[in-house]
Amino acid sequence: MRLVIADCSVDYAGRLTAHLPKARRLLMLKGDGSILIHSETGSYKPLNWMNPPCNFSVHEPEEEQVAAGVTALWRVSQLKTADILWIQIYEIHLDVDHELGKDPGLIKDGVEAHLQELLADQIELIGSGSQLIRREYMTPIGPVDILAKDGNGNTMAIEIKRRGEIDGVEQLTRYLELLNRDSAIAPVRGVFAAQEIKPQAITLAKDRGIECLILDYEAMRLDSIDPDSLFG
Amino acid sequence: MRLVIADCSVDYAGRLTAHLPKARRLLMLKGDGSILIHSETGSYKPLNWMNPPCNFSVHEPEEEQVAAGVTALWRVSQLKTADILWIQIYEIHLDVDHELGKDPGLIKDGVEAHLQELLADQIELIGSGSQLIRREYMTPIGPVDILAKDGNGNTMAIEIKRRGEIDGVEQLTRYLELLNRDSAIAPVRGVFAAQEIKPQAITLAKDRGIECLILDYEAMRLDSIDPDSLFG
DNA sequence: TCTTAAATTTCGCTC
DNA sequence: GAGCGAAGTTTAAGA
Numbered sequence: 001m002r003l004v005i006a007d008c009s010v011d012y013a014g015r016l017t018a019h020l021p022k023a024r025r026l027l028m029l030k031g032d033g034s035i036l037i038h039s040e041t042g043s044y045k046p047l048n049w050m051n052p053p054c055n056f057s058v059h060e061p062e063e064e065q066v067a068a069g070v071t072a073l074w075r076v077s078q079l080k081t082a083d084i085l086w087i088q089i090y091e092i093h094l095d096v097d098h099e100l101g102k103d104p105g106l107i108k109d110g111v112e113a114h115l116q117e118l119l120a121d122q123i124e125l126i127g128s129g130s131q132l133i134r135r136e137y138m139t140p141i142g143p144v145d146i147l148a149k150d151g152n153g154n155t156m157a158i159e160i161k162r163r164g165e166i167d168g169v170e171q172l173t174r175y176l177e178l179l180n181r182d183s184a185i186a187p188v189r190g191v192f193a194a195q196e197i198k199p200q201a202i203t204l205a206k207d208r209g210i211e212c213l214i215l216d217y218e219a220m221r222l223d224s225i226d227p228d229s230l231f232g
Numbered sequence: 233m234r235l236v237i238a239d240c241s242v243d244y245a246g247r248l249t250a251h252l253p254k255a256r257r258l259l260m261l262k263g264d265g266s267i268l269i270h271s272e273t274g275s276y277k278p279l280n281w282m283n284p285p286c287n288f289s290v291h292e293p294e295e296e297q298v299a300a301g302v303t304a305l306w307r308v309s310q311l312k313t314a315d316i317l318w319i320q321i322y323e324i325h326l327d328v329d330h331e332l333g334k335d336p337g338l339i340k341d342g343v344e345a346h347l348q349e350l351l352a353d354q355i356e357l358i359g360s361g362s363q364l365i366r367r368e369y370m371t372p373i374g375p376v377d378i379l380a381k382d383g384n385g386n387t388m389a390i391e392i393k394r395r396g397e398i399d400g401v402e403q404l405t406r407y408l409e410l411l412n413r414d415s416a417i418a419p420v421r422g423v424f425a426a427q428e429i430k431p432q433a434i435t436l437a438k439d440r441g442i443e444c445l446i447l448d449y450e451a452m453r454l455d456s457i458d459p460d461s462l463f464g
Numbered sequence: 465t466c467t468t469a470a471a472t473t474t475c476g477c478t479c
Numbered sequence: 480g481a482g483c484g485a486a487g488t489t490t491a492a493g494a
């Protein structure tokens with residue numbers, strides 16, 4: 001990885017056209033050919049960048065650019081999409097190169113898949129007497145997160161999100177429409193379960209007769225370790 | 233901005249729990265207090281990070297960590313959310329600090345807003361004799377991109393996307409449902425306009441009686457510069 | 465390989 | 480400040 005701190009201006013032409021006026025920035029040239037341009041602020045998103053695979057080449061600046069103080073012209077182009085990034089380098093304040101090697105990668109825990117496992121294990125959270133039919137119940141338009149039966153033997157389709165928004169309600173609605181065409185399992189009720197549900201999503205869900213369920217991840221995780229705590 | 237290349241392992245606890253095994257990485261400490269951890273590959277997203285505002289402190293490693301080769305322990309915590317990042321530093325290969333100063337920021341052009349302007353200017357693309365009513369027509373569930381009248385005087389609601397997917401059709405469907413409840417403007421037809429529309433989105437749109445319109449951005453941009461080319 | 469859904473999304477605008 | 484939609488989204492998972 002090559003790290004360059006330089007005064008530079010940047011022009012991007014691709015899915016959009018963008019320009020960065022001259023300023024001091026970090027240019028990060030990764031081993032896979034990609035390049036990131038970072039400033040002192042902003043979150044993890046660079047001001048500008050080019051994804052791999054891409055070509056890097058150094059060009060001579062035009063006369064008028066030289067007159068303006070440009071010492072080098074970097075060209076980075078995307079091999080697939082033909083997006084181009086032109087970087088005008090004025091002055092370089094740091095230029096170092098270090099090999100980092102292959103990264104073993106991030107190990108995650110606590111995402112939607114885990115919520116689904118926990119709710120499948122604690123299916124009574126959707127109502128006393130409920131029973132799991134199956135997780136990832138396949139339909140032609142995609143898998144329903146959880147299919148279950150409630151205490152009265154009615155089928156329920158459960159859509160699980162970490163954060164419940166309108167999209168999730170739409171998704172569940174499509175599943176319900178489809179499932180309710182199957183007379184073998186109809187009528188199917190819907191449950192929209194998430195750690196947090198946006199007010200608009202709640203409104204839309206209620207309007208469509210879909211039940212909302214707020215999941216307490218920490219409590220569910222603890223209960224999965226110690227089932228007795230349910231009755232503590 | 234401080235740049236550190238070090239052998240390190242990382243533990244994150246916050247909205248999820250994650251771990252990075254020991255490897256050589258770039259640690260980027262920005263002026264606003266945020267930190268990014270980058271590897272040699274991957275796009276612009278870091279392996280791990282902490283957003284500002286956050287606290288940075290250096291701690292003494294535990295005895296067993298010292299025995300494993302840890303020379304320093306960095307703690308980065310989010311001030312608002314209480315997310316915590318622990319970085320175990322083994323060996324430091326680079327440690328430099330440079331002031332970048334305030335960045336003037338990115339100047340963009342060519343996004344959805346521009347498509348909307350262009351289509352508003354060239355509203356006849358949706359049909360001969362069409363007339364613009366207004367852009368960003370506000371409704372209780374959000375703004376309709378463009379409201380127009382077709383050649384027969386019927387109202388049309390246009391949803392514009394750069395890439396048309398199912399979500400966009402759902403969004404337009406909600407607007408149409410709402411608009412059609414208003415007898416003053418009903419019946420309202422829908423047009424789903426995008427530079428590119430996914431097959432599934434086309435199918436769903438057709439099924440709901442929504443017209444699809446592929447926008448040629450380059451041609452529209454040229455026509456806005458030279459209106460005569462419409463008749464060339 | 466392609467498509468779809470999730471993301472520690474981030475970012476920007478409107479209310 | 481909260482909420483919602485867009486993003487050069489990116490990324491991961493499934494068909």
